[in-house]
């Protein structure tokens with residue numbers, strides 16, 4: 001009898017720990033936890049493939065050149081089919097031939113790559129191939145003679161990015177892709193090395209997507225901090241988690257205040273990678289509001305509150321970028337600072353009109369509890385400046401609906417008074433095709449003045465008020481702000497992104513850090 005009770009008690013506490021059957025938030029410390037496909041770059045003769053992808057640049061007068069190894073009749077058949085389809089090697093063209101007699105692949109895809117193939121285009125092309133491969137595919141050969149190692153690596157990387165699945169919440173997850181891809185280029189070893197360099201970036205994006213996708217009930221501040229610690233455990237990264245008590249103790253009242261109404265109080269996550277010399281780090285500060293109800297300024301329409309678990313996407317991007325930089329062993333010192341909050345209501349929540357005291361001593365009149373992102377970032381930026389001595393700061397946040405109105409969801413909005421940081425961001429945006437558009441900070445000084453306290457947390461125009469507010473906490477440390485509201489989430493699969501959290505910002509920040517670092 002007592003034994004039975006004992007066992008029940010044990011089972012009970014296990015169930016409690018696991019949150020009564022809710023899927024456990026799992027550590028995904030390895031790349032192979034995410035993607036099961038394998039890329040092979042060594043030259044090996046394959047005599048049985050499900051798909052052969054034959055890449056063709058824009059055709060010259062002489063027309064297409066097919067490998068002499070293929071028998072003459074097959075070559076004639078393929079050429080006739082390509083002529084019928086008007087194939088000329090333009091990017092985006094694809095002709096499929098099925099069950100060619102005696103041919104070693106069941107399907108032949110002849111794919112045009114155009115006159116030149118940029119990094120982003122190569123990634124897109126790889127993703128497009130991944131999207132077309134069926135569940136039963138086991139083996140793929142990509143004939144990529146004449147393409148650079150970098151292009152081949154980018155295509156493989158694009159496939160990996162598209163093959164990410166968030167299936168923790170499916171009772172019967174569909175099988176994940178687990179085929180082998182044999183890349184036949186000119187130099188297998190060099191391609192393998194270039195591909196290896198893309199994996200930390202992909203891993204960083206996968207972790208970022210996981211974080212964005214986690215629902216607000218499971219992905220609260222402490223859970224995200226722990227997930228992050230596990231995610232970086234195989235990297236040369238120092239992760240520090242400040243508990244709510246420490247956040248309060250250190251005086252970060254703005255960060256603390258946003259979670260005051262939730263049982264899930266605010267945390268501060270700091271991830272540091274030291275790959276450079278003695279110089280001060282570049283700091284990335286990302287908004288990690290794990291759910292945004294608006295607080296007492298409640299989001300009252302279904303469409304405004306739904307998916308507000310994605311309000312931690314800026315923080316997710318920062319973590320992913322630091323992972324990518326560490327994994328690539330970039331020669332930079334970088335610190336990621338992620339304030340984590342849960343903007344809920346209860347009798348202990350911050351009220352509209354309350355005054356919070358930030359880490360730097362600024363008294364903030366909280367005119368609107370729904371402008372919470374800038375409150376937690378204020379303390380994140382202060383931490384980066386005052387505690388980490390950052391030599392420059394980039395913050396990134398799903399900050400304002402006003403930004404979505406101004407530039408939509410395909411661009412993020414960037415604000416800065418530092419040309420060098422701005423130029424590096426614009427260039428990074430072009431390289432990664434994570435597009436940015438500059439908005440003026442310009443004449444909007446004074447828009448966050450408060451009669452009651454030092455500053456207030458809202459003003460007009462909305463996106464500028466957010467930026468001006470954050471600038472106050474950066475003081476004279478070179479600073480740039482990225483408002484990525486609306487960019488974090490893809491409603492349907494597109495290019496390198498499956499549906500859901502897309503990891504916007506990971507690539508942009510990684511590229512930006514490398515550019516700023518190499519220019520000074």
Ligand code: BES
Nearest residue numbers: 368370371398399400401402458485486
């Ligand atoms: N997280 C939201 C911004 C947002 C809106 C992100 C839509 C993604 C899609 C932010 O915290 C917010 O609520 N901003 C308010 C600020 C306002 C109260 C000054 C907004 O933009 O409406």
Ligand code: MN
Nearest residue numbers: 292370371372
């Ligand atoms: Mn809000």
Ligand code: ZN
Nearest residue numbers: 289292311373
């Ligand atoms: Zn928010």
